Amino acid sequence: MSGTALVVHGLSKSFAGVMAVRDAGFSLERGRITAFLGENGAGKTTTIKMVLGFLRKDSGKVELRTRTLGYVPEQPAFFSWIKGGELLDCTLRLHGIPHERRRERIATLCERLSLDPALLERRITSYSQGNRKKFSYLQSLLVSPDLFIVDEPFTALDPTSIMDARRLFRELAEGGAAVFLSTHLISEVEKVYDDVVIISAGEVVLRKRREDLGPWADLETLFLSSVRSPSLRG
Amino acid sequence: MLDRPRRKVTFRLAWLRLRRSPAAWAAAAAFPAFVLFLWIKESYGTALRSFLFLLPHSFLFLSQDMIGDEVREGRLENVLFLGNGFKDYLFGKNAVLVLTGIVYGFGLFIPLWVTGLVTHRSGWGDLPGLAVALLAGVYYVILGGLLSYYLKGGSNVLALIVVQAAAFMGLLFSAAHRGGFLDLLSAGNFPGFVAKLEFLALAAILPNIVVAGRFRSYALWTAGLAALVLFVQWIKVRRLELKRP
Numbered sequence: 001m002s003g004t005a006l007v008v009h010g011l012s013k014s015f016a017g018v019m020a021v022r023d024a025g026f027s028l029e030r031g032r033i034t035a036f037l038g039e040n041g042a043g044k045t046t047t048i049k050m051v052l053g054f055l056r057k058d059s060g061k062v063e064l065r066t067r068t069l070g071y072v073p074e075q076p077a078f079f080s081w082i083k084g085g086e087l088l089d090c091t092l093r094l095h096g097i098p099h100e101r102r103r104e105r106i107a108t109l110c111e112r113l114s115l116d117p118a119l120l121e122r123r124i125t126s127y128s129q130g131n132r133k134k135f136s137y138l139q140s141l142l143v144s145p146d147l148f149i150v151d152e153p154f155t156a157l158d159p160t161s162i163m164d165a166r167r168l169f170r171e172l173a174e175g176g177a178a179v180f181l182s183t184h185l186i187s188e189v190e191k192v193y194d195d196v197v198i199i200s201a202g203e204v205v206l207r208k209r210r211e212d213l214g215p216w217a218d219l220e221t222l223f224l225s226s227v228r229s230p231s232l233r234g
Numbered sequence: 235m236l237d238r239p240r241r242k243v244t245f246r247l248a249w250l251r252l253r254r255s256p257a258a259w260a261a262a263a264a265f266p267a268f269v270l271f272l273w274i275k276e277s278y279g280t281a282l283r284s285f286l287f288l289l290p291h292s293f294l295f296l297s298q299d300m301i302g303d304e305v306r307e308g309r310l311e312n313v314l315f316l317g318n319g320f321k322d323y324l325f326g327k328n329a330v331l332v333l334t335g336i337v338y339g340f341g342l343f344i345p346l347w348v349t350g351l352v353t354h355r356s357g358w359g360d361l362p363g364l365a366v367a368l369l370a371g372v373y374y375v376i377l378g379g380l381l382s383y384y385l386k387g388g389s390n391v392l393a394l395i396v397v398q399a400a401a402f403m404g405l406l407f408s409a410a411h412r413g414g415f416l417d418l419l420s421a422g423n424f425p426g427f428v429a430k431l432e433f434l435a436l437a438a439i440l441p442n443i444v445v446a447g448r449f450r451s452y453a454l455w456t457a458g459l460a461a462l463v464l465f466v467q468w469i470k471v472r473r474l475e476l477k478r479p
Contacts, residue, residue: 015477053317054310054476069316077308079247081254090243091314140313 003030004065005147005178006051011060013046020046022202024060028147028178028195033169035193036182037223043202044182045074048151066178068095070145074152076136078124084135085120088142095143109138114164129156137165148172149180154188166192190219200227243314244323248330252296257388261295266342278355285346286363290442293335293371294395297378298388300327306386311476325471328464331375339368363445366453370441373460380467383474398440422448 004027011024021043028034038044049055051062052071078087085106092102110117115134119127124135133156140148153169154162169179169192183189196219198206206226213222252258265288273281301324304310310320343364350356374394381390408414415432424430437443437452438459444452 049311049476054320056473056475069313071311071313071316073308073311075308077311079251079304079309081251082247086246086250087314090246093246094239094243094314096239143313 004028005030006065006180007061007063008047008051009061009063011047011050011062012058013043013050013055014058019202021050021199024199024202024204026197026204026207028180030146030176030178031173032194033173033179033181033192034195034197035189035219036180036197036199037184037186037189037219038182038199039184039227042199042227044199045151046202047199048149048180048182052149064147066146068143068145068147070140070143070148072133072136072140072150072153074155075129076132078132078135080123080125082124083120083122084124084127087124088120088139091139091142097142105142106138109141112164112168113138113141114161130158130161133157134161137168141168145172145177147178147180149182151182152185153181153183154185162188186220186223193219196222198223198226240319240322241326244326245330247323248327249334252331252334255298257298258295261292262338265289265292269342269346278350278353282346282350282356282360285342286360286367286445287442289339289343289364289367290370290374290445292338293331294374294378294391296331296335297375297382298391300331300379300382300390302382302384302386302390305383305474305476308476320476321471321474324474325468328376328379328467331379332372335371335375336368339364339371362450363447366450366456367442367445369453369456369460370444373441373456373463376460376463376467380463380470383467383470394439401436401439422446 006028008027009025011021012019013021024043024047026034036044036047046055048071050057050060051064052069088106089102092105097105106120107117109115110120113134115131115138119131119135124132127135137150148169153165157165166188169181173179173194181189181193193210195209196206196213197204206222208222268288269281269285272284304324305320310323315323347356347360347364350360378390378394381393384390385393405416405419409416415429418424418429419433424433433449433452434455437449437455441456441459443449444456
């Protein structure tokens with residue numbers, strides 16, 4: 001399973017004259033997990049939101065070469081009046097998944113994510129932060145995404161769920177999806193990444209495959225040296 | 235134009251939101267209760283006229299908190315609304331609310347009207363009044379939707395009602411002058427450019443006024459305004475970005 005799932009060229013965005021992302025470019029390969037690293041305010045979320053179409057780009061190009069896209073935001077927010085099951089039903093309808101396959105698919109994923117299926121009968125806003133994050137994973141995974149984008153994948157998750165999430169990312173990649181994990185929690189993503197893209201002050205300063213980094217490389221050192229000396233651009 | 239699955243999902247979400255809104259239920263129940271009260275206390279004719287005059291406001295209540303909070307609180311940053319999905323959903327809500335208002339309006343009008351037909355107190359001549367009332371309602375949904383991009387919670391509806399109350403006070407003050415605007419309104423005749431302009435401004439903030447038989451020719455003005463506000467809303471939604479404050 002190879003090929004490119006996403007190509008981003010020269011992406012730029014400014015807010016009220018302040019440049020948030022400047023000329024960002026990278027691509028995501030199917031079957032690989034890409035860690036998207038940056039400090040707080042480096043432009044990670046802005047880049048992701050432009051890729052997803054939630055923000056307009058000032059310039060640049062986003063080429064999506066996928067059929068289905070999954071997205072888990074850092075802090076998922078939901079309509080206050082909707083129950084979990086109803087939102088999942090809407091998601092499945094939108095993707096034309098037949099009614100008879102819906103229940104089975106939801107049950108499998110609930111088990112996979114250790115999410116109590118009884119929660120789906122309740123309004124999502126009554127869930128704990130952790131369960132909201134798991135629910136967001138569940139909703140995104142329902143559509144079997146070719147490209148799975150997660151903003152701060154480990155926020156609000158307990159240690160067991162973090163381990164489950166890492167396993168899940170690997171399974172998705174082995175199934176041929178491109179997985180894009182935007183985070184500043186380097187220690188967690190280090191256990192699972194294949195490629196790394198580092199963004200600093202709105203500029204992509206490094207793009208590397210893990211195998212090109214050599215066995216000596218640890219992600220934290222690489223990150224710190226990249227954000228301090230942008231000349232390491234890959 | 236929305237594709238079929240997106241249309242279905244937009245309809246389902248907008249409808250669920252309405253179904254779970256206590257304010258919408260309260261408004262939906264209070265209106266027929268008020269009309270029934272007028273029927274019992276006053277007369278069938280008063281009840282029917284009041285129904286047609288007030289029906290547009292039930293559309294206005296539907297537009298309460300239609301857009302802004304969903305955008306500001308990040309609820310649209312969801313796999314359901316990727317790409318331009320959130321824009322289609324927001325714009326599509328206009329259609330769902332208009333349709334809901336029309337079904338609600340017809341649902342109340344038909345028994346009221348048929349009762350009048352049977353007892354010879356209503357006739358086919360009331361139907362244009364209904365059409366204009368529905369048109370004014372459509373305008374309210376679109377205007378309320380546009381206002382909700384800027385105003386939080388249900389304050390889009392409140393702001394419009396406050397403006398209407400201010401206009402009403404202005405009308406009352408005008409009654410102090412002989413030949414004031416209130417006199418022109420009761421005569422249904424607006425000599426001169428300024429008087430016509432004043433009426434058009436009044437009809438823009440209180441479109442219910444065109445339901446009155448002598449003003450029905452101004453329904454075209456309401457339709458034009460609805461189209462204009464819809465166009466402004468369309469531009470607004472096309473340029474919309476999901477930014478959390």
